[in-house]
Amino acid sequence: EKGTYPHYMLKEIDEQPLVIRTILSKYQNEFGELSIDEKIRSSVIGADRIYMIACGTSYHAGLVGKQLIEKYSQIPVEVHVASEFLYNLPLLSKNPLFIFISQSGETADCRGVLVEMKKLGHRTLTITNVPSSTLSREADFTLYTYAGPEIAVASTKAYTAQMAVFALLACDIGKLKGLDNDFNPLKELSLAANAMEVIVNQKEKIENLVWEFLGMTRNAFYIGRGLDYFVCLEGALKLKEISYIQAEGFAGGELKHGTIALIEDRTPVIALVTQQHVSASIRSNAKEVIARGANVLTISMEGINNESDQFTVPEVHEHLTPLVSVVPLQLLAYYATLHRGYDVDKPRNLAKSVTVE
Numbered sequence: 001e002k003g004t005y006p007h008y009m010l011k012e013i014d015e016q017p018l019v020i021r022t023i024l025s026k027y028q029n030e031f032g033e034l035s036i037d038e039k040i041r042s043s044v045i046g047a048d049r050i051y052m053i054a055c056g057t058s059y060h061a062g063l064v065g066k067q068l069i070e071k072y073s074q075i076p077v078e079v080h081v082a083s084e085f086l087y088n089l090p091l092l093s094k095n096p097l098f099i100f101i102s103q104s105g106e107t108a109d110c111r112g113v114l115v116e117m118k119k120l121g122h123r124t125l126t127i128t129n130v131p132s133s134t135l136s137r138e139a140d141f142t143l144y145t146y147a148g149p150e151i152a153v154a155s156t157k158a159y160t161a162q163m164a165v166f167a168l169l170a171c172d173i174g175k176l177k178g179l180d181n182d183f184n185p186l187k188e189l190s191l192a193a194n195a196m197e198v199i200v201n202q203k204e205k206i207e208n209l210v211w212e213f214l215g216m217t218r219n220a221f222y223i224g225r226g227l228d229y230f231v232c233l234e235g236a237l238k239l240k241e242i243s244y245i246q247a248e249g250f251a252g253g254e255l256k257h258g259t260i261a262l263i264e265d266r267t268p269v270i271a272l273v274t275q276q277h278v279s280a281s282i283r284s285n286a287k288e289v290i291a292r293g294a295n296v297l298t299i300s301m302e303g304i305n306n307e308s309d310q311f312t313v314p315e316v317h318e319h320l321t322p323l324v325s326v327v328p329l330q331l332l333a334y335y336a337t338l339h340r341g342y343d344v345d346k347p348r349n350l351a352k353s354v355t356v357e
């Protein structure tokens with residue numbers, strides 16, 4: 001039930017801090033230690049390479065998940081769009097583990113890959129929000145995202161939940177392997193949940209930015225580097241699928257290889273700046289588009305923010321920034337859609353579960 005909320009999407013955006021806290025409690029034992037099913041642990045540790053298979057927003061979560069798993073578990077990971085995987089089959093490693101990331105657990109493109117990989121005898125793990133969904137039943141193992149029912153077609157809390165589960169899985173495996181990671185995911189995720197809460201309490205500010213930057217524009221660009229780039233892909237998808245504004249996420253350094261030709265007077269460009277090691281370069285990309293007339297909205301993180309940035313998110317661990325920086329982008333998409341008078345929860349041409357290939 002959406003209760004007093006005008007739309008499910010807004011409710012689901014607001015629920016994100018709570019979802020992260022729920023995940024933390026579900027994956028902790030009574031001693032406050034990370035606890036993940038033993039069979040899942042051994043299947044991940046036993047893998048010489050992980051292949052993540054997903055679509056849309058879940059694919060974007062996989063891009064972040066790859067970084068977390070490689071960093072904290074030291075297992076190589078490839079992330080693939082499900083609908084293309086079987087056409088462009090990579091050379092598989094000796095002991096692969098296939099991870100299917102799917103909010104609904106019903107996505108036909110993922111299932112197509114699952115069926116084929118099972119035929120080849122490979123191990124499979126589904127990360128899903130829906131217990132007893134098809135992908136959960138058919139894979140060897142399941143990790144739940146505990147985000148609660150997601151009703152709005154545009155995925156929000158499922159995405160942040162998926163990334164939180166990856167952070168926990170990555171650190172759990174790293175610990176079992178005896179890796180020396182100075183990253184406490186329980187503490188850092190709980191700080192990220194607090195940061196999300198600070199952002200959802202600034203809706204009015206974000207709504208005003210929509211007027212100022214997205215007005216009646218027909219297109220918009222999102223630029224970022226490192227993890228911010230992946231969040232740009234997600235921010236752009238959110239905007240296009242519900243507000244119908246043509247939007248693209250780009251790696252800051254890639255703009256000059258073609259896309260910068262599209263920048264005109266007043267073109268909105270949303271620049272994400274949460275990664276300290278690339279902040280100077282992304283700020284210089286922002287200057288390049290400003291010089292060509294772009295209207296740049298900078299969303300930065302405390303600690304590396306400039307006074308002139310339009311929105312600043314609270315500081316969180318550098319590998320968890322996507323959980324936090326996506327929230328203003330979800331809200332931008334929400335308000336842009338409201339202003340245009342479109343149906344936020346049920347955009348045209350889209351279904352919540354995509355059960356056709």
Ligand code: F6R
Nearest residue numbers: 056057058102103104107154155
């Ligand atoms: C975007 C969106 C879609 C889904 C995609 C995969 O907001 O909802 O891109 O992420 O259709 O769906 P699941 O995760 O259910 O497999």
